[in-house]
Amino acid sequence: MREFRSKVEELYGDFLREVREIERKWQEEWYNKGIFNAEPRPGKPKYFITVPYPYVSGSPHIGHGRTFTIGDVVARYKRARGFNVLYPIAWHITGTPIQSVADRIMKGDQDDIKLYSWYVSLYVDDPGKVKETLSAFTNPWNIAKFFASVYVRDFKSLGFSMDFRRQFTTGDPDYNAFIIWQYYRLRNAGYITQGSHVVLYSPDEGQAVGEHDIKGGDEIAIDILEFNLVKFRLEGSNEYLVAATLRPETIYGITNVWINPSVDYVRTEVNGERWIISRPAAWKLSYQGYDVKVLGTVRGEELIGKYVVAPLINRSVPVLPASFVDENTGTGIVYSVPAHAPYDYIALLDLKKDESTLSKYGIKDIVERIEPISIIKLPNYGKYPAKDVVEKLGVKNQNDRERLDEATRIVYREEFYNGVMRENTLFPELSVNKARERTIESLQGQGAWGRMYELEPRNVFTRSGNPVIAAVIKDQWFLNYGNPEWKSKAFKCLNLMKIIPEKYRKNFEDVFNWLSMRPCARKRGLGTRLPWDPDWIIESLSDSTIYMAYYTIAHKIKSSGLDKRLGEYARRVISSRGSDEEALSAIMMFFNYVFLGEGDLETVAKVFRVNKEFIEDLRKEFDYWYPVDERHSGPDLIGSHLSFFIFHHAAIFPERYWPRSITLNEYVIREGMKMSRSLGNVLPLPYIPTHYSADLARLYIASAADLDTTLDWREDDVVSTASRLVKFWDVVNRIIKAGKPSIAPNLNSLSLMTRWIISKINRAIRDATMDLENENIRGYVLKAFFDVLASIEKYLEISSVIGISKDEVRWVSWYVLERWIKLLQPVIPHMAEEVWHRMGNTTFISLEPWPTYDEGLISDDLDVAINIVERTIEDVQEILRVTKISPKAVHIYV
Structure with missing residues (x-):
């Protein structure tokens, strides 16, 4: 922090120092006198605005600053307009990220030690104290406590008009009780199920992972692709070369099978059959419901020139070499349809011209005889669509991957929506998408088909640096967002809400349509244990859906000591695996009454040994503030948290408590580039009050971009804004x-x-x-x-x-x-x-x-x-x- 100096400081240093003194003065006045502490005022209209609580695994940056500043502008405006405004804050610590940091620091990971030393130095000047603080970070709770405390400092330094009394963390024992209540409500409604489904999974960590557990998970969209496995029997043996494809309907146009000659494939026994596949494929399939035993290895080049029998068409085709085949994608084996697959077409052209490879493997005559086989009629294209698009895009060779990927997208899209199968297939005149289904059924009938899952993008890692794959997990707990009754309620809630900017409504609708089974628990990290199966810990996004309700009572729960009783009941429920009926009943009756008005007031008061006026006061406080009037966030959370926020409110609360609006603002970049630690261009929030000023940053953030536009933090533009702020200061003082x-x-x-x-x-x-x-x-x-x-x-x-x-x-x-x-x-x-x-x-x-x-x-x-x-x-x-x-x-x- 000390080596950084902004351009604004260089030009307007005296002005900034004056403004910073003014900011410190009024922050002290506001927060010492608690002028933003909100209390129910019956008869006065209220406005309850929330921003997703931050994950406190490191220092906040200017991206946090944008979202919370927009929230604060709205909160201050509504307050001035006569609303009784509640703008609270809490801290998210659930999941594996903080645990992973603690593990890496404990192992002496120098990159993390350097990074977290820098984080701590943003708040602690004494190098000795920095080292002392860091030494305590081997305990994940110490990481959470440190960053939660400095986030408060950062948010106050920007003048956010928050009610800081209502803070809590997602690891607090009383919050655990709140989550236990929520999960029994969901389970009793039939929205939680256990079974085997494909999930994102970390084999090294032995658990399903969510967005918060994945490195860069809040920035990348991860899809699970379903590949079709097609078995090609190796002539003269009982072994199968098993290829992976997204387009099984193209089997009729096969000319050969591609393998990478430089790869060591493995001979395996898979569910009693002998398969030859890549080693990474064998590893992945072992997590996808297959019984896989590795028996030995075979070099790819040993298979070149051999023949395999293609299922359905019962035709022998040769095994040929191709460098584009990736052992980490699918099975590392690809069957070739050069008429309809750009990669196959260009690889065939390359091979026909490669005299040295043809001579090396003695396959020249075989390759020269191969010609593409057209099996799909496509309007506005010739006999070979792959050839047309490859030539149009000017693809040079099989290493020209960017253009080949684009060619593949074009051909596959056009054929799927507009293609019709030719007479030389099993299903002439049938559309491609229908022929795909019929072909899969036919392959299944011959025992020549299987299923494999891959991630897109391929290289996904947990925050601990361990690889993530698609896996089929048995006995995993899921939230069944595909439940028709639940989905219908969620859509009704969405349709009643304002979405600002409105263009994002379509994003929500798309997410709602595909949401189905989502793992809600894992085996590692911080958080609330699944009460009836405490070997599992509730996943970090799954415990952060209706916590806004807890803001309404958190301060009174803690000041009264009721948090200890709730925490003890939570401990008893979990330790008994849900069989401690007294503890479970206490939790359920407490939250049922406070949040839903269900049950008997006197019984609740008696169980918790407090007067009934206190319990009734909690009920009135919640009833006054709810529903959430505005949830302000970023569009990156539409695919997860914000959609879950709507689903869970619709599942648990009556309609009058459903949220009323969601507002969104886009990302922040810096000098035209995405902020990242690797580029060293992250602008930490602690820099704002020390190198700029709170009001200057707020003015720039609010004026530099519309909500649905990326905000580019540019020093020259900040200087320009500062020049107008200086002029403002001069004018008003005159x-x-x-x-x-x-x-x-x-x-x-x-x-x-x-x-x-x-x-x-x-x-x-x-x-x-x-x-x-x-x-x-x-x-x-x-x-x-x-x-x-x-x-x-x-x-x-x-x-x-x-x-x-x-x-x-x-x-x-x-x-x-x-x-x-x-x-x-x-x-x-x-x-x-x-x-x-x-x-x-x-x-x-x-x-x-x-x-x-x-x-x-x-x-x-x-x-x-x-x-x-x-x-x-x-x-x-x-x-x-x-x-x-x-x-x-x-x-x-x-």
Whole structure:
């Protein structure tokens, strides 16, 4: 942190130091006096806004800053509009990421030790203390506690108007009780099942993994592809070369089988049959329900020139060499259909020209006789679609993978949707997609078909660096999002909600349609153990779906000591594997009453040894704040957390408690590049109050991009924003220094320019309010800050030229400032608070009502008039520049 210096510091160092002092002053005032601590106020409208709690496995960065700043702008605006606002925060520690960090530090991993030393040094100056703190990180709980505490510091340093009393972590014993309640509700509703399904799996860690467990899992989309295995009997033996394909319907056009001559394949016994496949394939299949025994190895080149018998068509085809075949994809064996597969077509051309390989393996005559076999009719293409597309894209050879991948996508897409099978297949005139199903059935009938799963992308790793594969797991616990009743409720909830920006609604609908079985538990990491089967730990995204409900009562649970009783009941339920009926009943009746109003108040109070007024108070607190009015997040979570958020609310709560809206903002990049540790361009959040300022960062974040646009943090643009903030500071302090006028002027005698600036501020209030109501944060800031600042600068400049009286200027400047500073409070709250008090006010502007506007004072004619004058002046100046004359006077004829 000490070696970093921003451009803004170099240019505006004195200004930033002044602003930072102001920020520290008002943060101390706000948080010491708890002005953002929200209490129910019956009769007053409420607004409950949440942002997903951060995963505290490292320092936050400017990406967190964007999402939470947008949330805070909304919270402050709603508060000013008369809403009782709750904007809480908690800390996510569930899962394997923190455990993996602790494990790597314990093993002495130098990369992680260096990274976490840097993280800690962002908050701790003493190198000795940094080392001491890091030594405690071999315990994952110490990592969670440290970063949860510094996140609070970072969020306060940006002025977020949060109720920090309501903090909790997902590892707290009372939170465990809350999750136990949730999971029994889901199980009793029939939404949790146990069985064998294909999942993302880490063999080294022995468990299913979710997005939070995967390195880069929040940035990459991982698909599980289903490959068809086709068995080709090796002539003269009882062994099969087993190929993997996504297009089994192309078997009729086979010309040969490809293998990689430099790969060591393995001879295996798979479910009693002898298969030759790649070693990685044997390993993967052993996790996919197959009984696999490796018997020996065979070099790929030993198989070249041999023949195999293709099923269904009962035709012998040769085994030929191809370098594009990857042992880590499928089985490492590919059957060739050069008429319809670009890779096969170009590999065949390459091989026909490769005299040395043909001679080496003695296969020249075999290869020369091979010609593509067309089996699919495709409109607007010739006999061989693969040839057409390869030539159109200018593919050079089989190593030209980027263009070959594109050619493959084109051919496969066109044939799937528009192709029809030819007469030389088993299913002439049948569409390709239907022929695929019929071909699979036929292969199954001959015992020549199997199934294999692969990941896309191929190389996926856990946060501990262990490979992730697709596996079929027995006795895995799943959330059955495919349950028709549950899915119907979730769609109803979605249809009742606002999604802003609206374009993301389609993303939700697509996710809802494909959501089915999702593993909800694993064997390793932090979190709540599955109460009826505590060998499993509830997965990190599966325990973070309705926690917003816990915000409403968390502070009272902890301050009353009830957290200890709930935690003890949770411990008893888990240790008894759900058979401690007294403990389970206590948990269920407590949360059923508080969150659903079910059960008997006196019984709950008696079981927990508290007065019934306290339990009733918890119930009223929840009932006041719920539902969530706005969930603000990033679109990367639509495919997981945000969809689960909707599903679980629909499953557990009655309709009146379903969430009302989801708002989203896109990523943050830096200087045109994605932020990553490997590039060293991550901007940590602790840098903001030390190298920039909170209000400068908030202003830039809010104004630089629309919600659905990636925000590019560029130093030059931040400098430009800072220059306007400096000008703002100069202007408002000049107005304050001039003083508040004691007597208002005669409004009927105001000059045109004064009436124009009055129109401008009233228009800004009207239009900026409309922007905020529609969550157009950027539009609000551009109008409320930049446009008004430009108008005030123009007014002060022209008023001095045309001789408007000082009293009139003082009066209208104060009139504008009183409204303007309230308008800016959501985006630059610290400077707004300081200006408000320098104006002589004693209240907090953070709690002041939103400024009102007078439609009668907004004049389009005044805008037109001033614009005409400005353009006329510009025209005169341009004439003088071109003619290079210096007249004593300029006459304008109208």
